[in-house]
Amino acid sequence: MDQDGRHNRPLDENDVLGCLPGVRALILRMTRDLNATNDFAQEVMIAVIVAVREGRLREREALPAYVRQAARHIVFAAQRKLQPTAMEVLPEQEGAWQGAPRTPLEYCEASEMQRMAREVLDELPTPRDRALIVGFYVEGRSKIQLMGELQLDAAHFDRVIFRARTRMRDRIRDKMCERQNLSDAPVSRMGSGHKGR
């Protein structure tokens, strides 16, 4: 049990919305499509919130597995061209949805990804490191292949990839802060608004 006694109270919508960053990350990894990810993540949240409201999901410990399964189901269903179940009540129109944790993807447009990827690539210190990233992400070559071709050991390979991922994460964070500052300014004067994570 945590300090605020969170585990004692019944499962509610805020608990579900707390899973949103993970849901987005999982769906983005499955689809590699920014727009689809935003749509599917919202559908997942709606489906799980409805399940909580209807009492089909009560156990807090079951929430992560339920959310993960819902995400996978919705993505697979979409890939099979199945239509998701229509909802009469849309939680995203309610106050709870407005309080959902913001995630970087909501602040990042597709065109910006290309620019950020270019910046991350340009920051790598050697042509060999850049070749590694291009080989791994663009050409889809395996770690073993690239280690052989570029004469790299596993530690160097991992370092370069980790550095690139971390720098991309930092860039997305910066973008999020930048957008939040822009959107928070007028809202804060009105005495409400979400501050994000």
Added chain:
Amino acid sequence: MSPLDQLLLRSYLDGQMDEAASEAFELRLMQDPQLAEMVEADAVLGIGMRDLAEKPAATVPNMVPLVATAPRHPTHLPYLLAASVMLVVGFGAGREFGAQRLPSPVPAPLVYVDTTRGATHAATLKIPPSGPLILAVPLLENGCLPDVVISSDGTELRSAAAPDASGYASVLLDAAQLRSGNASIGVLCSKREVARYAVDFTR
């Protein structure tokens, strides 16, 4: 993020986890925004890189176009005279038309001589049939403004090259200028050869 988390994250993103381990990791992902951030960053990096490859927006700073030069017995007088005339005309035109416009950016693949593969055989460089190409060679000497000379079948391409912070010297050229097969790339600092690389251009 703990070292264990980093290890798990790497295994997950590199596709090295079995199904059960992936499921367990994804359950943690639902509850850990920091992990979610890193998974997202990896996906965004992949999407951004893919878009870069599909719609490259290559801008090539500090590149100097290669010009073909006669390999033997150069005589400089005609060039000096021509340069003098062009200088005068250029100043006049510059005053008349203002600042020079740079050409529009064009996509250009990067090919570089990789010395990490050992020097026992010529490095194979895959080049396109034609179009702009950036060739980077290890400079091996800091603090000089290098020239790059590409010799092949009695012809010679020579250009001033742009050194970068990574120890490479780059030139921008038209790939059609390069002949397929064996060639030799020399790097000169103050007319002194500091490096020479045997390469094999393939298309």
